[in-house]
Amino acid sequence: MQYVAAKTADEAVALLAGHSGTARVLAGGTDLLVQMKSGMVEPDLVVDIKRIAGMRDITPEAGGFRVGAAVSGAELGEHAGVCAMWPGVVEGFNLIGSTQVQGRATMAGNLCNASPAGDAVPSLVAAAAVARVQGPNGTRDVPIRDIPAGPGRTTLSKGEIVTSIFLPARPARAADAYLRFIPRTEMDIAVASAGVSLVLAADGTVESARVALGAVAPTVLLAEEAGKVITGTRLDDETLARMAAACEAICKPIDDKRGTIEFRTRTAGVMAKRAARIAYDRAGAKA
Amino acid sequence: MVKVLLWGTLRSAADGQAEVEVAARTFKELLDELAARYPGLEPQIKRGVSLALDGKIYREAWFTEIGPDSEVVLMPYMTGG
Amino acid sequence: MKTIQVSTTINGDPAEFICTPDETLLDVLRNRLGLTGSKEGCGTGDCGACSVTVNGRLVCSCLVLGAEAEGAEISTIExxxxxxxxxxxxxxxxxxxxxxxxxxxPGILVAAKSLLEKNPDPTDEELRYWLAGNLCRCTGYDKIIRAVQVAAAEMRGA
Amino acid sequence: MALDAYQKREFKQVGTRPNRPDGVDKVTGRAMYGADATAPGMLHAKVLRSPHAHARIVAIDTSAAEALPGVKAIVTAADFGVPEDAFLLDVQDHCMAREKALYDGHAVAAVAATSLAAAKAALNLIKVDYEVLPHVTDVDEAMKPGAPVVQAGRAFENVPAGMSENVTHHCEFGHGDLDAGFAKADHIIERSFRTAATHQGYIEPNACLASVTSDGRADLWVCTQGQFFYRTLCAAILGMEASQLRVTASEIGGGFGGKTMVYMEPVALALSKKAGRPVKLVLTRDEVFRATGPTVSSSMDVKIGMTKDGRITAAQARLRYSGGAFHCGTVDFGAQAAFAAYDLEAVQTLGWNAMTNRPKESAYRAPGAPLSIYAVESVVDELCQHFGLDPLAVRLKNAADKGTKSSYGPTFDQIGLKATLEAAKAHPHYAAPLGPNQGRGLSCGFWFNFGGNTCVSLSVNTDGTVGVTEGNPDIGGSRASISLMAAEELGIPYDKIRTIVADTSSLGYNDVTDGSRVTFAVGLATIKAARDAVQKMCSRAAKIWGIDEDAVEWVDGAAVPAGPNAGKFPPMTLAEIAAVSAETGGPICGHHEVNADGAGVSFGVHLCDIEVDPETGATKVLRYTVFQDAGKAVHPSYVEGQMQGGAVQGIGWALNEEYIYGADGKLQNPGFLDYRIPVASDLPMIDTVILEIPNPGHPYGVRGVGETGIVPPLAAISNAVSRAVGVRMTELPMSPPKLLKAIEAKG
Incomplete structure (x- = not known):
């Protein structure tokens, strides 16, 4: 195996594009090193992108924030601006692993690992965040939703890397939230999860909402119907029950050691309605 | 004579008796006598037994003296974690 | 596999080592530098026994490549x-x-120290969540939480 | 006067909380554990493991691996003999599969190479030709006629005819007329329970460093609960004489029973012998889960009859345990312990062990008892609910006491159950209010405890300090407790004593650190070794004073003339006697060797409050209190630590920990990510109440405390959860999917 700490994104792209064997990008390494330890992957080339200028920066842009691909959970969690604007994105990302893992893990890595249960992804989908992808043919912006192709697979082409994630600007009365279900309080993979981002109208009703569900399908689901159900409401119990039902209706989970189809479906709805409530209260508090 | 209480699974090897009487002054004599009188008990005795004497459990201790009125209970060999 | 030469600072002292590209920082500390105070309980970031700080950040050294340590400041239990x-x-x-x-x-001490540097007066709950990645099978955590709070109070000068 | 019998006394040091002697090493990273040792020329070993749950090994071709540069030795079962002793054969077969791979993860070959990378690469080059066989991993399935036979011809003579060949063992305990007893009951509840296998979950993976030299001598450095037992097993498997194999116990990173058995140590020795170089073998966490530990899994039926005023009239339990692919007698302990807390006229417990394609069971804190007591305490709780009776009052009404004929035969001597129950009843926790979706559970627990083979040597140094040499690895602060007892007996300060754990060549045989035996038995031997030294010191003082040695007493760390000579000479301290020991007859040492009995059974009661999220089945432990009889708490902090640690392991077992097997017979969760032991944020503080009802069989009244603490949590939590959700739970762990299903089925 060869290890290269790339100095520029161009260098990283060139290395990855030009390599014929198994190549992997190393950002936080919290998935890659585990896979290497277990023998799941034996890369011939590992390209470390943490030393590329800008990769560890969080930069204000167009009223929102651009988060470099190598920004760790701990770093994002310490950024007051992002925490205020996108609390749900931060809390989703910060739920990954332990404090120790937070010192290393990255959102881009969580996204590109393409686990249906990745905790950073539902909130990013709900936030309509956009990944900037650089490859041999240049740079393109891709909605987060379109990056994962299935468990462990992405839509990125050979040589392409995510260099940053853009969190768009928000109106004042807006907030988001993320909840996942795990059997313990920490250190587990989500059994079902939900990210909810919403904007309130001046009268305190929901003006628009995006709901995303994790761990209940091969990729994160955007629950469009659930978002519609809560739009125009104040999230009374009856609305939330309908929203949960709308979420359950689109779940296509698997049975495995972490949960049953029935359980995942049920808890996805519960997480969604609870996350919606939190986002709603947060947005209301800002108003 | 000493009365020895046998646990359930051993009783079939001792003509169905729950309690047998043997002439013994020590554990060693007791185990030898049991094995001689009831050969069906021998495999378990070889694997190991503990003995409770008046409520106190002994794992080995051949020469522990048994009084005529002592309560003697045969138990599986104890281990732990 | 071609080895890599790495220059770091460990516990305040300059340290140089060579390692293979796939070797973890934990392997380097334990096998190349004789710093066996960091323990390998799982090798997959699930137990925290190998906790160290790299440039002030608490990490599992089993999830860091030795090669990544170039130019870094590392602190271990030693x-x-x-x-x-x-x-x-x-x-x-x-x-x-x-x-x-x-x-x-060792991992719990390194992790607790890292918390108290950020937050000198944590609640029990903050402490328990901070340490959730440090498994302890013996104590049930009760006395660990109490001991960290005692040290925190002492460090605050309370 | 029997010196080993309990005598009431005022303690000066026992019962205090000094710093542990190994503390600084352990907080600075200096302590040397299993994987921390190296040796010149050391090789690294890796084990090849079966990917199949059950397969005949048709052929193994190691030639390509042997040809790999850096590979120095490869061993398979062909490198070992076939022991005649059935127990030893099982131990060896577990370390290295002989004819069949019996479970997913079973070792089939091992490689020693100059680097770990080379050893790993070599594993990939070993070709094993398997004939995959049908497998069975569930105990009830394994007992059915026609089940795949794990090993043939292994049943004991006590197994009734006509059962599946997997059933190796059967037991029955109890007394009285069950039919008559059940006829007297106002209500009878019969329920079936299931528990998953769990792992001891020690944080330090098994590790050893083996060095066999060409003259046949060998050294083994290993994390173990018992270096002497490891020596016995390794020497027998390798055909060595015990004196030629020195085993040194490293510091041990947790064991809980799981490090009482060899798993790969004989393999490391065989590799070292073959390669002619030291070999280090450290298991990965995945290997620890797949091929060491775990507990039995179980399926159980319990039937109990009760009168409406809360008296149990008859009780019966049928226990089906599986200890994996080998014979296992753990069901004996489960069957004996099941009803130990109760004074019963009619009681019967029946047990069976069935082999399954799982790793060989290893002891785990009070092996077998937590399961059967979980089932019994659940049914007792449900009967209390049925009659609307207070669960503590019902337990007190039926509690075993001095003079009770126990459910396993003997009549109890002094026991602490009633005092423990009374303490729980009087505690504010029992009366605290509960909120919605919350429930309170309680359970009794019991463990036998034992003593065993113990040898201690105590040397008085010429500067007035003392060394204690004992033979049991310190897994929870025992060096501190041993030093305290020596200090108490000698009358010198605790910090003048250093207690060390000896290797197998430096001391007589000591049984493994198990059965909660160390503070009891090693403590007893230390006290007696100290008394032996005291007697010698009194004799030296008598000679110096020119008086009869019977006229010298030991008071507060000094020889004092007594009787007719009282006051004639000033006291002579231990340091003063030690300083002139060369002049008065040579070194002064005390020794004691014993196979200790009379450990004294131990009871505990746990109280816990749980809140259940009715929408997800998530549980939260809100409050937890442990009440346990310690006989005498030598170092109360470490007694509390045992109680807290045991409780939390039990919480894990009750709520989330389990071995999950797929339809393919493979373990699905061999890692800390999906084998979910409790993390700090899952738990509240664990309150403890230590009771001290002296054990008549120990000079200071000490009872073992290490194991009882894991027994009550399973039922205490299940009872709390069942009460919180209004559904009786009968399967462990009560993971959220199971709990939510039960809640939704209730409607």
């Missing part, structure tokens, strides 16, 4: 006491029986 003087956390762990077998203890 650097926690100053000479003969134990860190207040170390002293509190002994005085309050916060260890039994002791194999998780």
């Amino acid at each position: 650097g926690m006491a100053e000479g003969e003087t134990l860190h207040p956390l170390q002293r509190a762990f002994i005085e309050h029986a916060a260890l039994q077998c002791g194999v998780c203890t």
